[in-house]
Amino acid sequence: MRIVLVGPPGAGKGTQAAYLAKNLGIPHISTGDLFRANISQGTPLGVEAQSYMKAGQLVPDSVTIGMAEDRMRQADAEGGFLLDGFPRNVAQAEALDAFLKADGIELDAVLDLEVPEDEVVKRIAGRRICRNDSAHVFHVTYNAPKTEGVCDACGGELYQRDDDTEETVRKRLAVYHTETEPIIDYYRAQNLVATISALGKVDEVTTKAMDALKK
Ligand code: AP5
Ligand code: ZN
Incomplete structure (x- = not known):
C-alpha cells in the first residue's frame, strides 16, 4: 500500500504513522525525521x-x-510506504505523481487528519520526543512517560524540538494553510482523500484511520 498522511503540525501524524505502518506492514517515511537525522549527523543537507x-x-x-x-x-x-509530511505543497505532489507514474505505481489513499487549532497548539507545547527513536513520542499531560524526561520504550532522554515554540508553531500553521492545504483539493480531484477527526484518544484515532483506509 502507498499512503499519504496529511494534517496540520501536531495533528498526530507521527503518532498515528507509527501504529498504522506497523498494522499495515509498510515503512513510515517522515521527511521531518529525515531532516532531523541529517541535522544531528551534521550532513550538508542537514x-x-x-x-x-x-x-x-x-x-x-x-x-x-x-x-x-x-x-x-x-x-x-x-x-509500499506511509508518507508523513510529504508532499507538503502542490509542486511536491506533482513531483510525487511523476515519480510514481515512472514506476507504473499509484497511491492508494490520502488520509487527512483534522484537528482544531487550539488543540494543535496544546499538543505541540507538551510534546517530548526520544533522542534514540523519533517514533517514541510523548506528551507531558496526554501521554506522559512514567518518569519525567525518560522514554518508557527504551530509557532514552526525552527532548523538546527547536521548532516547537509558540511563535514557530503559529508560523508552521500559517504555512500549512497556504502551502499544504491545497494538496487536499489536488488529491480530492483524484478521489483519494479520506478525512477523519484526529480528536479523541490515540487508539481511537488509529481505529478510525484503519476503518477509513479499508474503504
Ligand atoms: P514535521 O516533522 O513533518 O512536523 P509537522 O508537520 O509540523 O508535524 P509535527 O511533527 O509537529 O506533528 P505531528 O502531526 O507528527 O504530531 P505528533 O504525532 O508528534 O516537519 C517539521 C519541519 O520540517 C517543517 O516545518 C519543515 O521546515 C520541514 N519539512 C518537513 N517535511 C517537509 C517537506 N515535505 N517539504 C519542506 N519542508 C519540510 O503529535 C503531537 C503531540 O500530540 C505529541 O506530543 C503526541 O503525544 C500528542 N498526541 C498525538 N495524538 C494525540 C491524541 N489523539 N490525543 C492527545 N495527544 C495526542
Ligand atoms: Zn525511546
Whole structure:
C-alpha cells in the first residue's frame, strides 16, 4: 500500500504513522525525521535544512524532493510506504505523481487528519520526543512517560524540538494553510482523500484511520 498522511503540525501524524505502518506492514517515511537525522549527523543537507525548519518555513523543494524519492525507492522494495509530511505543497505532489507514474505505481489513499487549532497548539507545547527513536513520542499531560524526561520504550532522554515554540508553531500553521492545504483539493480531484477527526484518544484515532483506509 502507498499512503499519504496529511494534517496540520501536531495533528498526530507521527503518532498515528507509527501504529498504522506497523498494522499495515509498510515503512513510515517522515521527511521531518529525515531532516532531523541529517541535522544531528551534521550532513550538508542537514545544514541547509536547519535554518528553514527553525523558522517554521518549508525546506526548498530542490532539497526535499530528491531526499524523499531516495527513501521511497528503498521502501517500495518492502511493498509500499506511509508518507508523513510529504508532499507538503502542490509542486511536491506533482513531483510525487511523476515519480510514481515512472514506476507504473499509484497511491492508494490520502488520509487527512483534522484537528482544531487550539488543540494543535496544546499538543505541540507538551510534546517530548526520544533522542534514540523519533517514533517514541510523548506528551507531558496526554501521554506522559512514567518518569519525567525518560522514554518508557527504551530509557532514552526525552527532548523538546527547536521548532516547537509558540511563535514557530503559529508560523508552521500559517504555512500549512497556504502551502499544504491545497494538496487536499489536488488529491480530492483524484478521489483519494479520506478525512477523519484526529480528536479523541490515540487508539481511537488509529481505529478510525484503519476503518477509513479499508474503504
Ligand atoms: P514535521 O516533522 O513533518 O512536523 P509537522 O508537520 O509540523 O508535524 P509535527 O511533527 O509537529 O506533528 P505531528 O502531526 O507528527 O504530531 P505528533 O504525532 O508528534 O516537519 C517539521 C519541519 O520540517 C517543517 O516545518 C519543515 O521546515 C520541514 N519539512 C518537513 N517535511 C517537509 C517537506 N515535505 N517539504 C519542506 N519542508 C519540510 O503529535 C503531537 C503531540 O500530540 C505529541 O506530543 C503526541 O503525544 C500528542 N498526541 C498525538 N495524538 C494525540 C491524541 N489523539 N490525543 C492527545 N495527544 C495526542
Ligand atoms: Zn525511546
